[in-house]
Amino acid sequence: MTRRIQTAVRNYCVFLARCARIAFVGDWRYYAWMGVLTVIALLGLNAYCRQFADGLVVTGMCDQVSWGVYIANFTFLVGVAAAAVMMVIPVYIYDNEELHDLVIFGELLAVAAIIMCLAFVTVDLGRPDRFWHLIPGIGQLNFPASMLSWDVIVLNGYLLLNVYICGYLLICRYQNKKPAVWFYIPFVFIAIVWAVSIHTVTAFLYVGLGGRPFWNQAIIGPRFLASAFTAGPALIILALQVIRSVTQYHITDKALLTLRGIVQVSMIINVFLLMCEVFTEFYAGGLHIASSKYLYLGLHGYHALVPWIWTAITFNLTAMVLLVLPVSRSLKWLNLTCVLCITGIWIEKGMGLVIPGFIPTPLGQIVEYSPSVNETLVCLGIWAFGLLCYTIFLRMAVPILQGELSMANESGALRAKLNT
Amino acid sequence: MKGSTKTSLVIYGLMGVFLLLAAAFLMNLWGQTAERPQIPLVDPEFIKTATVRTSYAELVSAKADLSDFDCYGCHEKGKPPILRFDDKHNLLIPDEHKDIVMGHGRNNRNNLCTNCHDENNLELFQTRDGRELKFSESTELCGSCHGPTYRDWSAGAHGRTSGYWNREMGPISRKDCVSCHNPHSPKFPGRQPAPPPHTLRPPLTQPAHAAAEGEH
Amino acid sequence: MSVHPTSGEPKPEGMSRRSFLRTSAVFGTGLAALAAGLAPLLDVKNFPSLQQFMQKYYKELTPEEMAVVLKRIENEVERQYGIRPHVRDLKPMDGVEFVYCLNLTRCIGCRKCVHACVAENNQSRNPEIQYIRVLQMENGSLDMEKAVHDYDPAKVPEKEHFYMPVQCQQCKNPPCVKVCPVHATWQEPDGITVIDYDWCIGCRYCEAACPYWARRFNFAKPSIPKDRLNPEMDYLSNRPRSQGVMEKCHFCLQRTRAGRYPACVEVCPTGTRKFGNILDPNSEVSYILKTKKVFIQLKEELGTSPRFFYYFDV
Numbered sequence: 044m045t046r047r048i049q050t051a052v053r054n055y056c057v058f059l060a061r062c063a064r065i066a067f068v069g070d071w072r073y074y075a076w077m078g079v080l081t082v083i084a085l086l087g088l089n090a091y092c093r094q095f096a097d098g099l100v101v102t103g104m105c106d107q108v109s110w111g112v113y114i115a116n117f118t119f120l121v122g123v124a125a126a127a128v129m130m131v132i133p134v135y136i137y138d139n140e141e142l143h144d145l146v147i148f149g150e151l152l153a154v155a156a157i158i159m160c161l162a163f164v165t166v167d168l169g170r171p172d173r174f175w176h177l178i179p180g181i182g183q184l185n186f187p188a189s190m191l192s193w194d195v196i197v198l199n200g201y202l203l204l205n206v207y208i209c210g211y212l213l214i215c216r217y218q219n220k221k222p223a224v225w226f227y228i229p230f231v232f233i234a235i236v237w238a239v240s241i242h243t244v245t246a247f248l249y250v251g252l253g254g255r256p257f258w259n260q261a262i263i264g265p266r267f268l269a270s271a272f273t274a275g276p277a278l279i280i281l282a283l284q285v286i287r288s289v290t291q292y293h294i295t296d297k298a299l300l301t302l303r304g305i306v307q308v309s310m311i312i313n314v315f316l317l318m319c320e321v322f323t324e325f326y327a328g329g330l331h332i333a334s335s336k337y338l339y340l341g342l343h344g345y346h347a348l349v350p351w352i353w354t355a356i357t358f359n360l361t362a363m364v365l366l367v368l369p370v371s372r373s374l375k376w377l378n379l380t381c382v383l384c385i386t387g388i389w390i391e392k393g394m395g396l397v398i399p400g401f402i403p404t405p406l407g408q409i410v411e412y413s414p415s416v417n418e419t420l421v422c423l424g425i426w427a428f429g430l431l432c433y434t435i436f437l438r439m440a441v442p443i444l445q446g447e448l449s450m451a452n453e454s455g456a457l458r459a460k461l462n463t
Numbered sequence: 464m465k466g467s468t469k470t471s472l473v474i475y476g477l478m479g480v481f482l483l484l485a486a487a488f489l490m491n492l493w494g495q496t497a498e499r500p501q502i503p504l505v506d507p508e509f510i511k512t513a514t515v516r517t518s519y520a521e522l523v524s525a526k527a528d529l530s531d532f533d534c535y536g537c538h539e540k541g542k543p544p545i546l547r548f549d550d551k552h553n554l555l556i557p558d559e560h561k562d563i564v565m566g567h568g569r570n571n572r573n574n575l576c577t578n579c580h581d582e583n584n585l586e587l588f589q590t591r592d593g594r595e596l597k598f599s600e601s602t603e604l605c606g607s608c609h610g611p612t613y614r615d616w617s618a619g620a621h622g623r624t625s626g627y628w629n630r631e632m633g634p635i636s637r638k639d640c641v642s643c644h645n646p647h648s649p650k651f652p653g654r655q656p657a658p659p660p661h662t663l664r665p666p667l668t669q670p671a672h673a674a675a676e677g678e679h
Numbered sequence: 680m681s682v683h684p685t686s687g688e689p690k691p692e693g694m695s696r697r698s699f700l701r702t703s704a705v706f707g708t709g710l711a712a713l714a715a716g717l718a719p720l721l722d723v724k725n726f727p728s729l730q731q732f733m734q735k736y737y738k739e740l741t742p743e744e745m746a747v748v749l750k751r752i753e754n755e756v757e758r759q760y761g762i763r764p765h766v767r768d769l770k771p772m773d774g775v776e777f778v779y780c781l782n783l784t785r786c787i788g789c790r791k792c793v794h795a796c797v798a799e800n801n802q803s804r805n806p807e808i809q810y811i812r813v814l815q816m817e818n819g820s821l822d823m824e825k826a827v828h829d830y831d832p833a834k835v836p837e838k839e840h841f842y843m844p845v846q847c848q849q850c851k852n853p854p855c856v857k858v859c860p861v862h863a864t865w866q867e868p869d870g871i872t873v874i875d876y877d878w879c880i881g882c883r884y885c886e887a888a889c890p891y892w893a894r895r896f897n898f899a900k901p902s903i904p905k906d907r908l909n910p911e912m913d914y915l916s917n918r919p920r921s922q923g924v925m926e927k928c929h930f931c932l933q934r935t936r937a938g939r940y941p942a943c944v945e946v947c948p949t950g951t952r953k954f955g956n957i958l959d960p961n962s963e964v965s966y967i968l969k970t971k972k973v974f975i976q977l978k979e980e981l982g983t984s985p986r987f988f989y990y991f992d993v
Contacts, residue, residue, distance in 0.1 A: 071469035078477040081709065082484060089488050089716035096722040097496045098922040099881075100806060100899035105663035109883045109896060169881015169896065169923025172727060176736075176861040176880055183736050183862040183878070191860035191884050253981045254854060254890025333824055343824075347667055405892045405978075406812060406845060407823030411667040417494050474705050481708035485715035494719075496899075502805045504904060505794045512795070512946045615992075618970075619963030620782075622950040625940055628962065629772075632938030643948065651949065653834030657790035660828060661807045663898060 057453060058217055062439040065448065069438065072289070077434065080427045087424010090417045091166055099169060102418040107410035108401040110167070112422050115393030117163040119274070120429075121245045122267060122392065124156035124201065126275020128238040133301060135231055142298050144444055147212060148286065149279055150205045150234075151436040157202045159429035166421055190248045197241045204234050209440070217443050218450045242267050249400065257334035257400045262323075266316045267392075272309035274388040276302045277381035282433075284374070290441045296374070303377060306384060307366040313388070314363050317356070337409070338399040345402070347411045351394045358387030502661050509657040512625065518639040519598040532598060534585035543582035546575070566648035579604060579646070605640045616640075724900065725921065736862070737875040737915070745914070748877075752918055756910075759919070760903070764910040766918055769936035771869035777930055777986065778870070778957040780967045781844065783975075784992040785951040788813055788835040788842030792943035792952065796846075799931060799942035800917040801909055803901030810895065810928040811846040811943060821975065846943075847872065847893035847928035848977065848985030855885035855894060864925070870986055871930045873915040881923040890978050891985075894927045930954070 069077075094101050104111045130149040134142045165171050176182035177195050186192040208230050215222040246267040249258040280302050287294045324335040336342045341349050362383040365371045371380050403409045414422070442448035487493075522529060530536070537559065538544060547555045554565055554574045567573045576582075581589040588596040590607040606613030615621035619635070622643065627633030640646070734748065749766045756764045793811045802808040814826035818839050826843075836842060853872050856865055863879040866872045886894045900922040912918040913933035920926050931941035935954070944952045955962035967990060968974075975989040 070466060071473045074470060074473045074477065078473065078480070081477075082480055082712075085484060085712050085716045088713070089719065090494055092717050092719040093494045093496070096719045096724075098897070098899040100499075100663070101494075101496050102898075103664065105898065106886065106892075106895055107662065107664075109886045164882075167882070169883070169925075170879065170921075172732065173861075173878070173880045176863075176878060185860050185862045189858050189860045189884070191858065191882065195860065248884075251858070252854065252888045253983075254888060254978070330822060330824065400887070403824060405823075405890050406814060406828070407826045408828050408892075410662055410664060412664070413667055420494070471701070474701055478705050478708045481705070481712040485708070485712040488712070488715035488718055491718075499805055502807055504804060504907070505797070509789075509791050509794045510798050510946065515948065611992075615966075615970075618966035620780075620953060620967050620970075623944075623947060624950070624953065624963060625945045627938045628935070628940055628955045629775075629938030638950075643950070651787065653836065654787070654789055654948075655833060656788055656831065656835045657794050659790075659831045660793075660809055660812065663806050 054218070054450070055214070058214055058450075061448060061453070062443075065442065066435045066438050073438070077431065080431045080434070083427035084424050084431060087421050087427065090420035090424065093417055094166070094421065095171070101415060103413050103415045104418075105410060105412075107404045107408060108398060108412040110397055110401070111412055112393065112414045112418055113163050113167040115397045116422055116425070117160050117167070118245060118267075118397065119389050119392045120156045120160045120163065121198070121242055122271030122388075123275045123278055124153045124160065125238040125242040125268075126271045126273075127153035127156060127279060128205070128234050129272055129276060129305060130279065130302065131231055131235055135228070135235075142301060145279075145283065145294065145298055147209055147440055147444065148283065148437065150209050151440060152279060152282060152433060153238075154202060154205045154209065155429045155433035155436065157198055157205070158432055159425055160198060161202070162425045162428065163422075166425070190244060190251055193244045194241075194248060197237065197244050201234070201237050201241050204230060204237060208234060209436075213440055213443050216446075217448065239268065242271050249396070254405050255334075255400045256331035258396075260320070260323075262316055262320055263396075266313065266320070269309050269313040269316055270388045270392060273306050273313050274385050276305045276309075277384040280306070280381050281378060281385075284378070286437060286441065290437075290445075292441050292445060299374070299377070300372065303366070303371065306381070310359065310363045310366055310384060314359060317359070333403050333407075334399040337402050338395060342403065343409060345409050345411055347413070348394055348398060351390055355387045355390035355395055358383040359391070362387060499663075500661075503658075505657060514623070514638055514642040516642055516645065518642045519601065520639060521642065523599065532586075538585055541583075544576075544585070546577070563647050566650065567646070601641050601646065602639045605644075605646075731877070734877050736878055749914060752912075752914070756908075756912075756919060760905045760908050762905065762908055762910050764908075764912050764918070766912045766914060767933070768914045769932060771867050771871075772936060774958055775869045775956045776958050777849070777935065778955065778964045778968070778988065779849070779930070779986060780953040780964050780988045780990060782951045782953070782992060783841055783843060783989050785949045786813075786836075786842040786844060787949055787951075788815055788830065788837075788840075789948065791946045791948060792844060795942040795946035796928070796931075798907060799909055799934075800929075801901075801903050801912070801919050802926075803897065803899075803920075804904065805902050806897075806899055808895045808897070808901070808926065810893070810926075811844050812892070813842055813844045815840050816843050843989065844943075845891055845893070845977070846987075847889075848891050848983065848987040849928075849930060851984035851986065852982055854888040854890065854981075854983060858884045858888045860884065869936070871932055871935075872927075873929055873932070874925055874927065875915065876918070876920050876924045876926070879924040881925065883925070885925060890981050890983060894925050896925055897922050 102111060102113075127149040130142055131146050134146050165174070168174070177184055177192075179186065179196075184192045184195065186196065208227055211227050212222055243264055246264040249255075250260065250263045253259050280299055283294050283299060283302075286292055321335075321339070324332045333342060337345065338348050338352050340346075362380050365376060365380040365383075371377045398412055402411065439448075517525075517527075519529075519532065547557075549555055554576070556563055556565065565574045577589075578591070579588050581587045581595060584595075586598065588598070588601065588604045590596065590604060592607075594607075596604050602613075602616070606616070612621050616637075619637070622638055622640070624635055624637060626636035628635070640649075644651075730751070735744065740748065745768050749768060752766045753764055756762065756766075790813050793809050793813060796802070796810050797804070797808075800810070802810070812828060814823065814828060815830040815837070816823075817825050818841060821843075830837070849866075849870055849872050851866075851870075853864075853866055856872060859865075860882060861878060861880055864872060864874045864885055881896065883896055886896055897920055901920055903919060908919075909917060911933055913936075916929045916932045931939075931943075935941055940954055944954045953963050953967060955964040957964055957968070959965060968988065971990045971992075973991050976985045976987065977989070979985075
């Protein structure tokens with residue numbers, strides 16, 4: 044029995060070692076891409092060290108606008124992570140064979156996105172050295188009252204879930220074994236429900252605050268999901284085309300068009316929910332729509348966000364029209380549409396949701412926000428780190444899925460080295 | 464260019480960039496926290512808890528100079544002071560008392576010294592119904608007309624309460640009316656406010672019609 | 680290095696010396712850039728000691744452990760400011776529930792309360808932290824959108840305006856307590872909502888949740904002039920806070936739990952502010968709540984049940 048466990052562990056170590064090794068090997072385009080990402084990530088790390096030393100005063104935040112681009116990016120990326128798993132639904136529920144392998148690419152994107160989310164939340168903390176206060180049992184996690192405690196649990200759980208599912212499927216493919224149904228199918232279905240939950244919990248972070256009428260609305264939850272399922276699959280459509288061109292991995296256009304279908308329906312729902320929101324706010328009016336006025340029209344002469352939100356709305360509407368028309372079946376137009384979706388929704392969820400919640404303050408004061416250079420560098424650094432992670436994951440996964448990296452072609456030398 | 468040459472170029476290029484980056488980080492070329500504008504410390508006058516005036520009782524307990532209250536140092540005993548009025552029946556304050564500005568009550572209803580002071584005994588007050596009160600009982604005098612305020616003051620709801628809210632642990636300190644109000648002109652004069660708050664972030668835009676509105 | 684033509688894996692026969700040197704060089708320069716990038720961490724002042732890092736939650740500290748913690752705080756303050764403070768951990772009194780009444784007829788907007796609070800509670804002067812915000816409101820309306828925060832006329836009060844100071848309302852149903860992910864803020868039995876500054880992780884969720892904009896965050900290390908430090912401190916109230924934690928009005932519990940009035944009540948020149956124990960029928964706050972006709976609890980409709988009652992002189 045122990046011999047079997049020893050062999051299994053040794054096999055796993057060989058597998059990990061080869062995966063790690065291959066991450067550092069590639070052609071000049073790979074090195075250039077990873078190099079650029081590393082440089083940006085280092086810039087971000089340096090900026091974060093400056094923030095750790097001097098405090099959050101190096102950002103553009105203040106007591107009036109106490110959450111900024113960090114939480115905005117976090118919110119957007121939780122949506123991406125949730126939506127990456129949406130591809131799972133057609134495969135496992137509707138038995139869509141075309142998307143079967145692509146599910147792993149989606150889940151790897153979810154892992155990278157969650158890593159970015161956790162990074163964004165950590166850099167936003169005033170005392171990250173006290174992170175252990177959040178660990179249930181050791182710290183004092185305020186579960187179930189605090190929605191942030193729910194977020195901590197569901198995000199980490201989702202990370203573990205996806206790492207497990209991808210890891211299991213990949214090692215089975217590496218060892219040319221058929222994955223045992225009970226080891227992954229239940230987890231896949233849990234992941235589908237969990238994906239919805241991570242984004243709903245993140246929405247409830249905002250919805251639960253009675254003192255911020257801009258957020259305290261039931262429509263925020265559905266709006267989050269609709270926009271996530273637009274931007275997430277749009278990102279995956281773009282990512283899959285990159286994978287296809289760089290690795291010659293076989294991805295059919297039909298798979299891309301299935302994803303287009305998801306983006307299409309989600310964008311229509313997103314725009315419909317936007318109209319519902321705008322009507323509810325502006326038809327009756329009242330004092331509590333001050334934040335909406337600030338966002339869409341400007342308030343008392345302050346209008347910094349107005350051009351941003353109208354750009355986002357234009358992008359979203361254009362994208363919706365393009366998605367409905369057959370012209371977006373062509374990849375060129377589809378790619379443009381995806382870029383419009385992603386940008387529009389990023390603006391909407393970031394500047395269009397987080398910042399207006401703070402303007403005006405509950406006491407009626409207007410203080411506008413704009414991220415500082417340091418803050419922007421940290422954000423770029425985390426995005427670069429996330430892309431770095433995703434590229435490494437793909438660099439490991441694609442050869443395994445193509446059969447080029449497998450147990451069968453383990454070199455004798457490597458085996459011998461590890462056996463001694 | 465061959466693939467391996469391109470790869471070498473990229474790798475050597477990266478090395479160069481990393482070195483440059485390391486140098487830039489160590490030289491601290493960017494990212495220093497900007498100097499925040501100096502915020503002057505508040506004038507300690509704004510933190511002082513002393514009342515603007517001192518009542519007779521407080522002066523007595525502080526053993527201060529009470530010569531201001533020695534009426535018969537100038538006035539003659541038994542001789543009520545003569546009050547002079549102008550043609551509109553406004554009280555004319557004599558030069559010896561020129562520091563007094565009469566402004567007690569609107570519509571000139573209470574600008575008569577003898578409404579409060581006993582003209583036959585200047586060291587006493589008199590109420591409207593003829594009761595006599597000592598200087599140290601000035602609060603009763605005020606209360607004889609200002610009923611609701613006096614009622615609130617007795618319960619601690621009007622005027623400042625300081626000291627101990629928990630009477631078992633220490634005394635509460637109450638002020639007489641005249642510690643805050645000038646009895647001859649009791650309405651509080653305006654005063655300069657302490658400086659407004661300083662926001663951490665400077666404004667991004669100066670709103671166009673802020674100047675016109677004058678505020679915000 | 681030479682690679683397998685399809686899988687891209689390094690060929691097993693090993694790398695040539697040149698490619699090994701090249702690989703090490705690029706790794707080396709990368710690590711150098713990484714190390715240099717971490718250079719700003721050398722500027723970190725007051726890195727927490729292991730003892731501080733492992734400090735337990737306030738409610739779990741035994742009296743002996745609390746004594747050690749208080750000693751540590753006293754040592755730190757002495758090291759930083761040159762003054763030996765007296766740091767206590769006052770417990771709430773039995774049979775006491777604090778309530779605050781504020782007379783809107785009387786406030787003249789002089790802001791003395793703001794600065795008395797700053798002086799008493801060792802708040803940072805730069806970046807400026809002030810727990811109390813006085814709003815200049817227009818007569819006839821409680822619409823805070825019309826409030827002016829930065830009024831600075833030659834004389835207050837100005838005609839056609841009234842003044843409304845706002846600070847932590849110590850709500851009976853506090854949204855900030857509900858949302859804190861680590862229980863760093865909670866409501867004590869005497870009604871004061873307190874913060875354990877050594878437990879707060881600085882996520883600022885409570886600041887987003889507060890409907891009264893009452894909570895403040897230390898974006899930088901607080902700067903307190905040495906000659907204005909108040910050495911009478913308490914663990915949960917006015918001991919100097921660190922960078923990255925929240926703070927707010929705590930009803931001066933270093934004074935009120937010793938039976939005295941808060942600093943804002945003591946300094947108010949017009950007697951606008953009234954504070955006391957609502958469970959004591961003879962307190963002035965009981966009198967006010969029994970006799971006055973019109974009360975305002977700010978944003979009452981949110982269900983926060985504030986302990987702050989604004990009233991008028993009728």
